[in-house]
């Protein structure tokens with residue numbers, strides 16, 4: 001793997017800075033009674049106003065949902081006191097992406113602080129383990145150790161991943177437990193580490209559709225202008241509003257023609273609570289840069 005040049009590093013860092021700001025904004029906006037739609041719109045607008053684009057729609061996943069819910073066009077959902085909310089967002093600068101997440105409890109009753117701290121501390125510890133050529137299972141083992149020490153289980157079928165240009169989930173997988181995989185993180189890799197802690201068995205399955213769509217590479221030339229605008233990064237049905245007459249109909253038809261794919265909401269098997277924390281990390285030959293800190 002080659003190292004990114006100075007221009008790419010600059011864009012990767014810029015995407016990280018804006019992604020971090022987006023999470024900070026989320027912390028100020030999510031409160032009892034605020035709607036998911038207003039929060040998503042405000043955060044995605046802030047990213048665009050900073051000159052970048054969201055690298056994927058704002059994910060707001062509540063309680064036993066682990067990931068992949070974004071508000072629909074006429075979404076009416078609101079936040080309630082005690083909700084455990086995973087906020088996951090990133091920015092793209094010319095296709096160079098960030099991906100970061102945090103978990104908060106709406107209204108901050110403190111009831112779920114341990115669960116929230118488990119994934120947060122696991123991430124913090126994983127950042128001390130990651131370095132050039134470290135095996136991915138060493139990172140996973142640390143995450144598992146920390147989450148288990150809090151009395152929770154790591155989610156085994158979710159994990160960190162490589163991030164390519166216009167490619168949010170490139171090949172490398174970073175487990176949240178010791179899976180004995182000796183694949184190493186090569187210098188030049190941009191990766192996300194994302195521990196998930198669960199009060200249940202630590203497995204997730206696919207749930208209902210989450211309003212997130214994506215073109216993949218081979219299909220990109222076959223599809224309409226509005227989809228091409230997003231390249232091969234995920235987009236929301238909301239983002240087609242004002243651009244086409246009936247976005248949801250267009251998406252349904254495009255899905256039927258297999259031009260695009262959609263992401264189901266990921267749910268904990270036993271309906272238990274889940275927390276998540278995530279940062280993006282650029283691993284160079286002699287340096288590890290956390291772009292979203």
Ligand code: MN
Pocket residue numbers: 088089099100101194278
């Ligand atoms: Mn993420």
Ligand code: MN
Pocket residue numbers: 099160161192194278
């Ligand atoms: Mn991720």
